Amino acid sequence: MALRGTNQEFGRPYNRRIVLESIRLNGPIARGDIARGVGLTVQTVSTIVRELEEQGYILSLREEPKGRGLPPATLRINPEGGYAVGIHLTPLGIDAALINLSGDVIESMHSEAPNVTPDHAFDQIGAMVRDLAGRRAGGRVLGVGMALPGPFGVESMSFIGPTTMTGWKDVALRERLTTATGLPAFFETDMAAAAMGERLYGLGTGYSDYYYLYFGVGLGGAMVHDGSVLRGAWGNAGEIGHIPVVFGGEPCPCGNRGCLERYLSLEARGRWHGSDDAWVAEVGPVFRNAITIIENLFDPETVVLGGLAPPALLERLAGAAELPNSVSARKDRVTPRIVVARGGQHAVLRGAAALAVSGVLSPRFGQIFTAKRQRGGDLLKGGDIAA
Template sequence: MALRGTNQESGRPYNRRIVLESIRLRGPTTRSDIADRVGLTVQTVSTIVRELEEHDLILSVKEEPKGRGIPPSTLTINPDGGLAVGIHLTPLFIEAALVNLLGDVVESRHRHATKPTPDEAFALIGEMVAELKADMRGGRLLGAGLALPGPFDVESMSFVGPTTMTGWKNVDIRQRLADATGLPSFIENDMAAAALGEQLYGLGQQLSDYYYLFFSVGLGGAMMHDGLVMRGAWGNAGEIGHIPAVPDGEPCPCGNHGCLERYLSLDAFNRRGLPEADWVREIAPIFRNAIRTIENLFDPETVVLGGLAPQPLIDQLVTLVEGLNNSVSVRPNRSYPRVVIASDCQHSALRGAAALAVFGALSPRYGQMFET
């Protein structure tokens, strides 16, 4: 992701976020390295660094001299400089957590809830967030992020099938979240949130183009490009669950037949009732075809596999990469395998939801902080 500052006076808030993002991505780093990277003067960067230190968002570490001269201080993100509330709403449960700026889950709450209505869900969210606030040991709350199943606003897909939650059509989710939490609020579909979480806390710090395959009750995905989720015209790009996988196959609630998530999802796994190893062998050709389709469509550096599936099942699925056939991703100079496991599968969307609030407050392309 190319980060460039501006010398215009009106750009000061943006420059603060640019410097902070550069420290997050490249730290430990120095003032002079940041200045070279973002196109600002060392004096401007030093002024911004002082402001960020005053807000406790970064830490400055003085290294011991190893020769002549005094080495410059190095700068890193202060993990305790802020906390975000991440909330993951699923057809099976609701989970909420306090997450620090390094992506560590500081405290969490879990409630079983089968396809909750909005009133039920936000009542539980309000309870959990109140408990998390009460358990805080200092720190600043940046906001609350909510990840929930997609796709959004597609009549024939959003309100049918195993991921359906009754009564969520035409709900002002962001406002309901703000009312329930009392915090600046951000929402995203769970697959895009998980991809953002990987960008902020996981492999995304080394990769600029990857596809996040979100294996959950249904199946979805999101393509990260240059630090941003590829959105599409209506925010549903990368929704792979409803591509045709088996001609004239199983009927899908969306009205089509043979959709991929009818065979490759937790719902599909539970319906078959097979042991994990047997099921993985059965769906191996479908999984490999899905990976090749993703590669040929998006040309990612790798496909990151995560979601709500049990870790042993994720571990077995990723071994299927050994039998992948040719695609545009087959090249001798790869830095990563064609499929890798997400940095934190079980909490991917939860941490991603928190990342929404972190990005919303701090990122130069999303941020609202330091606007004066």
């Protein structure tokens, strides 16, 4: 969405978020460039910047003069100006990380909790968030974001089988997460969270249109277009793992046969008794066909291969063999058709935390929060947000 200021009744907290979001996305940036970009006066931006500096959200830097006059000060996010907690819930357990505003993982922890029930999971998550927040005493914890396997809300596919969270049907995720942590809460599919994490902090910073292929317990993906993850009408776009690729193949818990993730996923690798090299050779043709399907459907600049699989395994898959022909087999290509993600296994946690940061700092959240509190306060103004 375009960042634009407003003169509406609730404009002050809204404009503060607009300016902060502009700095977060575009910094280091000068006040004049912010004003032109968001449609506010330089005076209004300067007033907001002064408040944000006083509250510790941003830093002002000035380069050494190279000629006459002083260069304009530029603004950037203060990495320690706030934190968010990213949670990743899988059939194998719970991972959590405290992440600063620059996307650095400050502390992380793991809880072995295979096929955990909702009650136990939220008890564990609450304890983990309190533990992580306590490691930065006095730090501002903006919110918590949780990533978990999808798809959401599909009767025949959600929360069924080894790649999903059995027993989690009809759980009020946002409400339970808020109650467990006392923080503004957000949730997303793990593949979309990973794509977001890679966009902000990994290879995705160099591309505007790419497909993130998420190799986890199951297989999923997300198309990133112009910096945003395409989510679909019900938030389930990218469930490539449930595309049937083998006629009359292995039965899938979704009810179909021969689904892609039955052959290409950590769950599939776990059922294979042999070396990684032998497994890659076995599933190589299926993998290459999957890449071709993605390319012909989305025409991405590249396919970024990431997720929970060890980087060495992803490298073996990416370099397994020459890819078939597709719309991506262009002579004028300047990037490989497949690249391995840089975000590593923390990409999901970074993306989940970024979801919380964006949710709390975004103009949309500003509008919702202002309406709920009847314009009686502003989350960004002073104090410990977790208090």
